[in-house]
Amino acid sequence: MQCRMRNTDAQPPEVEVVNQLETETRPPDGGWGWVVCLACFLTNCTILGSISINGIILIELLDLFNDSLSKTTIVCSIISGTAMFGGPLVSIALKFKASYRQLMMVAGIIAAASAVASSFAPNIETLIFTYGILVENKRSSVDEMEGAENLGFEAEDERCDDSNRRISEDIEPLPKTLQARQSITSEIIPSEFYNRKSSYCNGTIFKNKYFYLLLAIYTTHSVGNSVQIYLPVYVVSVGLSREESAQIMAIYGAIGIVSVLLVGFLADIIHIPTSYLLMAAMSSMSLSSILVPFCQSFETLALCAVLTSVGYHFGVSLRIVLISAILGTCNMTAAYSILSGLIGILYFLYPTIKGFVSEATQQFSVVFYFDFAITFLGAVLSCGIIYAQKTGKFVE
Structure with missing residues (x-):
């Protein structure tokens, strides 16, 4: 009798729950996740590729429309600005129950139609709207998909x-x-x-002083990057050919891909603290900026492009990681939207301002001296992030 009771007790309901959990575990994407991954990869290739060739396009636009440097630069600056500034807008659309697929499909159709229309643009003003604003609106959806919401934190x-x-x-x-x-x-x-x-789900991100510090660092990171727009123009100005300037930017893009993989390897495999990697990124950008005005050959300018690409892409890759570490994953979406909106405004403003400064001084070296000063400040400010991580101020 006791054995019989033991046998009955050996089959409690909880065992059935375990088996049910094991049998009902299925991929949420139905096995099509690799298609989504491939589509995002191709989208990033086209978008990042169009942004990386801003400087090469700038040379052609100056010849084609024969307009001022400051005005022509707006086309390139507004591309990067729209790409980041649309992040908060996408967040608002998501709150109104729009899906990622709907946003990506609509943005893709608009971007494709605008790219075709840009080829018929008669002047800079039209190109600013068709290529600068409409084509790059698709990047906003991609950036948000790279943020917290695509990790499952849609309703914080x-x-x-x-x-x-x-x-x-x-x-x-x-x-x-x-x-x-x-x-x-x-x-x-x-x-x-x-x-x-x-x-950390109480909406107090503005009470965290390290979040303000991170905003300040990424302000210097965004403002101190003139390579994408002005380096090809500078290369041509020192006597090198347009083909050589295009090759330098191709090196810049290739190193960017390697840098994105490298920063993940250093952080996840070797376990180098992310705060150290952020300081290394800002220091690399600062060093390359001060070297550019003293470089005249293809090899030295390519080296500057490599240093800038490593620093810039390290910083970009660490954005969400550092936000999550400082504020926690619950505040990652809101904080990332704020950061991307700030970066978008800076991308709108700084290339145009630098264009006016370059025209007033009649030399490109002033732009890179400014970049050195601002990125060096960012490297100094990153010491505060190192302090926060070493003293246990990080949430994760």
């Missing part, structure tokens, strides 16, 4: 409420039927993660 408050509920479940005694499920989920996602995440 709802997720935080859910995490609080899970914490209370860990504290309160659970029925036997749920003990197996609790043990499985606690192994997959520890309760400390929810404790840590929920404490």
